[in-house]
Amino acid sequence: MGHDAHAEPEKKPGKLGLLGKAYLPAIAQGLLHTLGHIVKWDHNTLNYPDEKRAPFPGYRGEHRLTRDEQGREKCVACFMCSTVCPAHCIEIVAEEAPWPDREKRPKIFNIDMMRCIYCGMCEWACPCEAIELTEVFNIPVRTRAEKIYDKERLLSN
């Protein structure tokens, strides 16, 4: 029998190479770091829903229809918000206002919160600050219909 030129060189078992030894301190350091996270109290963790994080300033949550100093809705049913809304989720039906300082008010004002993308364009478009986005964002419901907020709901938000 002749010598086989393609034979695998024989491996010596049980010995780490120089490269393997170089990794050991880094592995130990990583394990210690993980252990540190396990044992220390992580102050970034909240026990939701008992604890809630305050939204950042400017956060755009669910809508509110505002009232004037006499308690009347400020909305004059001009349709600017529903016209600008990219999600077409605002439905307004106007009626004659019973007050001399405006012509119209909304008889129906619905927002489908499931279609809303919370862009805030309705608030920007409103000429009389009658609609605004609040910081409320976590109102759970059981049906889709409950997420269609009517005028009374929006005025009480």
Ligand code: SF4
């Ligand atoms: S926040 Fe944007 S998507 Fe939602 S109702 Fe207003 S305009 Fe429409």
Ligand code: SF4
């Ligand atoms: S909420 Fe403002 S923009 Fe929308 S219909 Fe009322 S007055 Fe017009």
